[in-house]
Amino acid sequence: MRKKKSAAVAEPLPHAPIGMVIGLLEHLRLAPGGREDLYKLGGPLGYDLDDLLPATEAAKRLGLVKVDSGDIELTSDGGALAEAEEPERKKRLARHVETLPLVAEISRALETTGGRAPRQEFLDRLQEFFSPAEAERQLSTALDWARYAELFDYDPDSEEFVRA
Amino acid sequence: MPTQRPRSYPVDLGLLTVLALVVLAVLFGSTYLRPYDSPELDPRAALLPVYLLRSLARMTVAYGVAVLLALGVGHLAASSPVARRVILPTLDVLQSVPILGFFPAAVAVFVGLFGPSALGVEAAAVFLIFTSMFWNLAFGVYGSLITLPEELALAATHLGLRGSLRWSRLVLPAVFPNLVYNSILSWANGWYFLIASEIIAAGQARYTLPGLGSYLGQALVTGQTAHTVTALATLFLATLGLHLLVWGPLERWAERFQLGETGERPRTPRIGRLLARSRLVRWFSRELVIPAGQRAISAGGWLMAVPGRAGRPLAVLVVGALVALGVDAASRAYALFTARPLSADARDIPAGLVLSFMRVSAGVLLAVAASVPLAFAASRLGSHGRAIALTVLQILGSFPATAFFPLIALAMTRFGVDMNVGAVLMILTGTFLYVMFNALSGAMAIPEEMDEAATVLGVRGTRYLRHVFVPAVLPRLVTGCITAWGGGWNALILAEYVIAGGTLYRVRGIGATLDHATYVTRDAQVIVLSLAAMVALVVLVNRVFWEPLYERVAERYKMDA
């Protein structure tokens, strides 16, 4: 059982700021049928490849888009999210972000330790699968998404994740 | 700084304790004003912690004064073009002055103020340490404020940040990283002068202040190896402890204050990082260092705003006082030199100056000759090796090498070597580390791609040294030489006139002339003339040689292409 959970965390989060993912969804909302050729995305959004790939990957991981045969399309969840206004949008996104293994582990830890979970422990965990630099990036990305979804936050003085 | 400041009990407790101690000292401090005997230090090792604490206290007071003054002076120079034109050159000249040269005069002043009591002598010691810490702090503050982005300062003005709020939200945070970096350097300098400050010779009396430096000095002179070793070990542990518990956490916290992207920093060695992760260090950092730092910034903001409120009247007062002092000094000097004709010692000054100049130059050249190959070797070591090398250098830099001068003198006689060699060796202790440190950091700054290109092109060995390595480190090397030049002169003053085991070891030079006049003949004319000659020479060489050299080198060998 533990082995299986470890493996889940081992799949790296794509490093896209959540703002870009949202931008992608809003752009797709305006396209007919919520569908667009992948190659057409770069121009209008002003993103280059280094930004676009993680953003589409992230949207895919969150279950908000699907990609096939060179096209990218909003899923029904993705479409609903793109249509929604704040704070509805945040709530919907939170539901998706929560399912990511790393985010889920941190949330769980916060529940059991009374609202404070040292960052170092998660770093050590991730370093079983990633280099130290990559592990840091994973946590930064997870934190950025969790902050937007208001799932949890970070206290840099004590170096702990804290409840939002 | 946070909108809601968390309570920090350890810091509050610490502050209360300090306050209580100060009150006690004031109430019972009358003993301090009694005439001071010079006790033989109780050599029991068990007292070492007490001695260490006393030394630390002196360092801390000197440092506190140095920081506050550096903030005031640096800020003034950065904000007022008029002030800048006066302050910067003055600082430049003053920092070239070999501190130890002025020390006897300073002692006389403080003893005159407070009487020959413990307070007077302590004040003199603190002053000496202060002068070794102040300059780089002041320049650092000035440098960080000059490079503050214009829109940030504008935003602060527009948001209404004035007075103490502007200091605590803008100025102090902006200078903080540089301040921490320079504080580490200043403390290293301070430890070096610790021994010189705790064993003060003034006139016929020798005042010894109880402390780690004097303990070490006494142990060395009386040949007690066991005590020497324990004292050195204590010093080592103290500097290590400071690095771990204070400077390390402060450096890490200071990263938050960086404007712009953090540049290439040498990575701390693994053992350093492991130790830093320990619970003790993390607790210390979180509960003490960081809250104390935040308090310091708020309190500092309030404090630094006070002169601002006094504004123009205060500036006039200060300038007036300085002018008055200048006039007084000038009239005294006039009286001094018209009272009687120059003595033989005074007329020996030019010759002594030339000899001393040669010795210091030798010290700098030797330091360069040793540093370049060593830096080259160290740079081949890979990032861990280099980080360890840097840490070792930092710790060595705190070492009061001046304690070993008597030993060197004795060794020279033992092996029948000319004392001139001994003097140069002693001077080398004041030059080598500056050059080495800079050479190493210059070596580490060589971009990897340059190295790779050299390898691909088949440039190796001495060709590499000549065409790649030396040109690349040259700018930093010159910077190191400039500092070493000043450090060498300081060492010179002690090196040309050494008392070891009851015998005086002396060579012909301006340092010896100065010391002889200070301790033996008390000839004020000689003192003033030799100091003036030394200062003039040091400043002249700076202006005419080092600074133009640096400009040429920095321009030509910039790492930009």
Added chain:
Amino acid sequence: MISLPEPTAAGPVSAPPEPLALLRMEGVEYFYGGRIRVLGPVDLEVREGEFLSFVGPSGCGKSTLLRIAAGLLRPTAGEVWLGDEPLRGVNRRAAVVFQSFALFPWMTVVDNVAVGLEARGLGARERLKRAEKYIGLVGLSGYERAYPRELSRGMKQLVGVARALALEPELLCLDEPFSALDVLSARNIRDLVLDLWASPEVTTKTILLVTHSIEEAVEMSDRVLVFKANPGRIAETVHLSSLARPRRADLPGVRETVDRMYGLLV
């Protein structure tokens, strides 16, 4: 070129009352280093409730003029009036959003937004409440404790906007706020600013925008002052309140206006 007031649909034609001038400049000139004329003489007014833009090439002094309006620079000659009073020192009824964001890197988002309030003497609890309100309004809830370096550029500018709005100014000054941003963030923040301008949650109803993009000026403003350089001066005033909002650059009326303004400048 001044447009006549719009006739009302029914009833006698009557001129609507002239909106109050929030800020007025008379004969304002600015010399750099006391000798080089950068700007002026300029006469203009900023009317309450309007969205006013300054447009022009680099060096025409538009940013300088914004800083004079905000009280960050003193004009070398001329007078600036805030209502009936001459402006002395920093304009406390205005707030500025800077091109380079100008966030304090050592403060969290919430502290950055609150620092201006601290300078005005608000208590800690009140500051926190107001800061959180405006952080929420710009859509950065959840990022209160983040540091600027952890944010994308668009988010940093959102903090800049929140910080300015938290002062609850009468006049919001935007100094080329989008030129350092990518296309998407710029569009989002532009829309946000227009939304907040219309929103009852925000008391700021007068906005001054400095931009080098004609499209941007046309998309957002009621009135545009077109500047020329050497020396900086107002060449033309363009009234756009008749163009319906929201405006997209590809709509017909908008495109013509943009074309016309390019013609004026070149």
